[in-house]
Amino acid sequence: MTSARIVSVFGATGLQGSAVVDALLKEGTFTPRAITRDSDSEASQKLKARGVQxxxxxxxDKASLVRALEGSEAVFAVTVPHFPHVEGKDEVTQGKNMIDAAKEVGVKFFIWTSLPSIKKVSGGKYQNCTQYDHKEIVAEYLKASGLPHAILLLPAFLENYWKYGLMKKTDTGYDMALPQFPATSLQAFAWIERDVPAATLALLKNYTDPSKDINGKEYPVVNDRITYAELAARTAKVLGVQVTYTNTPPTGIPPLDEMWAFLAEYNGYYTTPIPNPDLLALGMKFSTVDEFLEVEVRARYGQ
Incomplete structure (x- = not known):
């Protein structure tokens, strides 16, 4: 009897992790194991009801992770930032614990979803984006660990239409509003629930083949790079109502204000050809913004 190829998934009740669990269950090559702080929560019970360990x-707590990851072939790891930043409880601590535990139990492949260091890219202009900077610190730690790995670099989440209230109802339709982001600046996007699982599966199914040159590589996951004015226009076409875009003043929260200012200044940052040819070569099929609008936005915002 062939032993299960277990992929332990952090954040299995969140946006990225739950989508990865769904994809692993559907595809069937690997067995997802959900790693969670509360294995008795309502979300955990729902996973158990679907047959997920x-x-x-x-x-x-690294010791708890060593126990949790035992027997895993691979790990999908994600951390979520919290404000204000608390030393010793931040994403750096969490990410390093995940890597150390995975290495200790002999995990063969580690996938880390990450972001660039805004402080580094901007030459120190933006100092407060710990939600970006800390992820790159973990990425550098992973690269130095000797643990076979790949890193997924993520852009703006299209799910922010409803996750963070990007779309607001108006008398004539809807308005999109973001602080410090001119309508003419480009933004990089991905349909996270489609693209992250697709990229993850592509990596998992190919990482054992040295000719694929996956180990240690970074993969931007971007399905389009357009302005918010263009996104509003496409949304309006799908919904058949007016959709405007408004560039609002700063929020007064430095990590968020600097993030938006950076992304606007650097036009979404990622310049990899779209879709990423390295992921296409691994068999990944990217979503498109128009598919997202038809499937998700029409259902949620259509009249």
Whole structure:
């Protein structure tokens, strides 16, 4: 009897992790194991009802992660930023614990979803974007660890239409509003629930083949790079109502204000050809913004 190829998934009740669990279940090559702080929560119970193994593991407690990851072939790791930043409980601590535990139990492949260091890219102009900078610190730690890995670099989430209230109802339709982001600046996007699982599966199914040259590589996951004015126009076409875009003043929250200012200044930052040819070569099929609008936005915002 062939033993299960277990992929332990952090954040299995969140946007990225839950989508990865769904994709692993559907595709069938790998067996997802959900790592969660509360294995008795309502979300965990729903995973168990679908046949997913749910194991308690706290990313601030390396010993619990060693127990949780035992027997895993691979790991999908994601951390979520919290404001204000608390030393010792931040994403750096969490990410390093995940890497150390994975290495200790002999995990063969580690996927880290990450972001660039805004402080580094901007030459120190933007100092407060710990939600970006900390992820790159973890990425550098992963590269130095000797653990076979790949890094997925993520752009703006199209799910922010509803996750963070990008779309607001108006008398004539809808308005999109973001602070410090001119309508003419480009933004990089991905349909996270489609593109992250697709990229993850492409990596998992190919990482054992040295000719694919996956180990240590970074893969931007971007399905389009357009302005918010263009996104509003496409949304209006799908919904058949007016959709405007408004560039609003700063929020007063430095990590967020600097993030938007950076992304606007650097036009979404990622310049990899779209779709990413390296992921296409691994068999990944990217979503498109128009597919997202037809499937998700029409259903949620259509009249």
């Amino acid at each position: 749910v194991v308690q593991g706290n990313s601030l």
